[in-house]
Amino acid sequence: STQSTWAYSKFEDDVWNYVAFDGFTSTCYDNVKSFDILYEWGNNTLLVIRPEDPNNPRCCGINIASFSAFPKEKEILFPLGMQLRLHKFYEMTKKEVADYLKIDLDENVNNEEEQDKVVVVEAISVDGFWRFSTELYRDDGDTQLVEELIRHRMDSGQELDLMNGISALGNLYLNQSRYEKAEVEFKKVLQMRKSKLGDMHSDTITTLNSLASLYSLQGRYEESEPLFNTAIDFWKKTLGENHPNTVGTMNDLAMLYSQMGRYEEADPIYYKAYEIRKSILGDDHPHTITSILCLAHLYSRQGRYDESEPLYMKAIELYQNKLGDNHPETIMARNTLANLYSEMGKYQEAEKIYKNVIELYISKLGEDHNDTLMAKSNMAQLYLDQGKYKESEVLFQRVLDQYTSQIGEDHPSTITTMNNLAGCYLSQQKYVEATALYERALNLRKSKLGEDHPDTVTSINNMAGLYYELGQYQEAEPLYVKALEMTRKKFGDNHPNTLMSLNNLASVYWKLQKINEAETLYHESVNLYKSKLGDNNPATLKAKGNLAVFYFENNKLNESENLLKEIIHHGKEMNNSDTEAYMNQLALLFEKQERFEEAGELYEDSLTIIKNKYGENDPLTQQCIQDIANFYEDQIVFYQTKNGENHPNTLRAVHNRALLFLKQNQIEQAIAVFLRVVKKREEVLGVDHLDTIESKYYLGQAYNQNQQYNLCEEQMKEVLKVRSAILGKDHPDTVEVVKLVTTLNEKTKRNQFKKEENK
Helix, strand or coil: CCCEEECCCEEEEECCCCCCCEEEEEEEEECCCEEEEEEEHHHHHEEEEEECCCCCHCCCCCCECCCCCCCCCCCCCCCCCCEEEEEEEEEEEEHHHHHCCCCCCCCCCCCHHHCCEEEEEEEEEEHHHHHHHHHHHHHHHHHHHHHHHHHHHCCCCCHHHHHHHHHHHHHHHHHHCHHHHHHHHHHHHHHHHHHCCCCCCHHHHHHHHHHHHHHHCCCCCCCHHHHHHHHHHHHHHHHCCCCCCHHHHHHHHHHHHHCCCCCCHHHHHHHHHHHHHHHHHCCCCCHHHHHHHHHHHHHHCCCCCCHHHHHHHHHHHHHHHHHHHCCCHHHHHHHHHHHHHHHCCCHHHHHHHHHHHHHHHHHHHHHHHHHHHHHHHHHHHHHHHCCCHHHHHHHHHHHHHHHHHHHCCCCCHHHHHHHHHHHHHHCCHHHHHHHHHHHHHHHHHHHHCCCCHHHHHHHHHHHHHHHHHHHHHHHHHHHHHHHHHHHHHHCCCCCCCHHHHHHHHHHHHHHHHHHHHHHHHHHHHHHHHHHHCCCCHHHHHHHHHHHHHHHHHCCCCCHHHHHHHHHHHHHHCCCCCCCCHHHHHHHHHHHHCCCCCHHHHHHHHHHHHHHHCCCCCCHHHHHHHHHHHHHHHHHHHHEEEEEECCCHHHHHHHHHHHHHHHCCCCCHHHHHHHHHHHHHHHHHHCCCCHHHHHHHHHHHHHHCCCCCHHHHHHHHHHHHHHHHHHCCCCCCCHHHHHHHHHHHHHHHHHHHHHHHCCC
């Protein structure tokens, strides 16, 4: 029969090499010799496939399929499911090939063409059906086809095929997040393999490993851990510590520890796996790069961003060099880097990468592929974090609709998106919509994952948070208590989820006027965060921030100030995304104490951070500018009422308002206010007072920006005269004015020259 397709190719572990040729034609099948010939005259290439096991006819043949990095269609000869291991190359003439095949050459082939060389490729047919079936689902998502292939193979009547088939179905259901069905299949095949092969057979241990992975995804960590350890011990004894099976299971165990918040245990295992893979496979092997990404993700969870970012960058570079810019693994690595930037508050960098990732996924996989939807969901979350609620809502809704139609409402990815959209509604105070989605997500997680799954606990926390936002603290309290009890039971006292629950419960106690209980929990949370993650970790800083706000609201201003200063200092060092919020909180504290100068400086510093992060025209930046303007206006009113409009403090407030106009590039308003301040300060403080000179200096700066250079020069000469006399010629403030006057002289000369030329 003629089958013009691609031969299935796969390159894995630097051990198995498979070959692919376009347009081969199956010309003969000889049961005696047990080989299949795929032949294409036009390419002058002959592919000879021999079975790995001559006694097993199923091992003769190849699964012909269209296969690429982003496959869209496949033609499956499903009874075969074979893969090829390259054996050797050599040359023959067309005449020799014809004699070998015992076929007549085409009558159009002349004597000269009979001597044309043909490349002969010999390959060994390997039974790769079970691996292939899993990869087919992963790449195409065609679960119905894969399940049909598996069940067809299971009907062979061979016991080995039956056990392999049950195991493959378990993996298929696991990939579909159909955890209950996966568990049934895994337990069934585990019992069969123990009975037929023994407890310590490699296939039995492989099943244990699969079951451990399932339990990990279900949040059944206490059941998962001993299974991983049993598998690791077996692989070490039978294959050695450096074998891929051993290292792979070590990596799985480290991932489990990371999920459990046992970062100190995960770190050395991840690193050991990386070292082994690097030494044996090389720095740019896919498994080595996977280990690099695992370490990067672990460091990210610990808030060790300075260590995490270069690892992500390294992984991307290795993938680019090995696989190219647009390979799915390269795109995936970029996506994880964008996740890190989003977590760090580097929103512009994150958004740029997310957009590129989405474009690539759409072009390669299409709008509806799972990877495309995942990237879109990440972008929607980024919009939410930036306060771009409309963009976030539209994108979350689109992703939710696509997930619901493709994988169903009860799939974990669908529920997570539902939960995220509810959070977006809550941020917009759309409480009715948020309530409906949060309740739906909670009910689905209870039925799908169980009452005590971490995702279910997250939904309980979210419902409590909704009640908190609505001011329904009595309803929020029992849910927060329940969430804390469940996280403590599953993870222990030191897990990040437990610590978050402590903070949440403290907040609701505070609102219920249970002040002592709230303060105790806030302190416990801070101490646990410090011991678990370190003093400068973002989560620790956030816990300290909650305590600082608690102190502020309960009029413990000294304690609040000291804690906020500590948070801001560490936050700036760590480039923490919440630093500006704590600066604003401290500024509020200073306002409360009538320390307006210090408050204004903090507001200005906070505005600078926000400008750099979001840009000049971002709504949040503009809102901050308006807030500072309001602060200065309130300050002016306060001092006018308290001290009168000519008091130095009142004039300082007016000066600050003019300075804000100047920074906002509202030059005309700045000049008008500065002129008023200069006049008042001259009357109240005197012409040579440094505060008067300060206002004249900024008035000159405003003239300079307005290109009124003569007026600027006039002001600056007065400033220079006074500063030289009072501060000295070498004082930095005096030197700064000297430089400016020199520049102004040059500008004046150029302008005068242009005027004369024009005449």
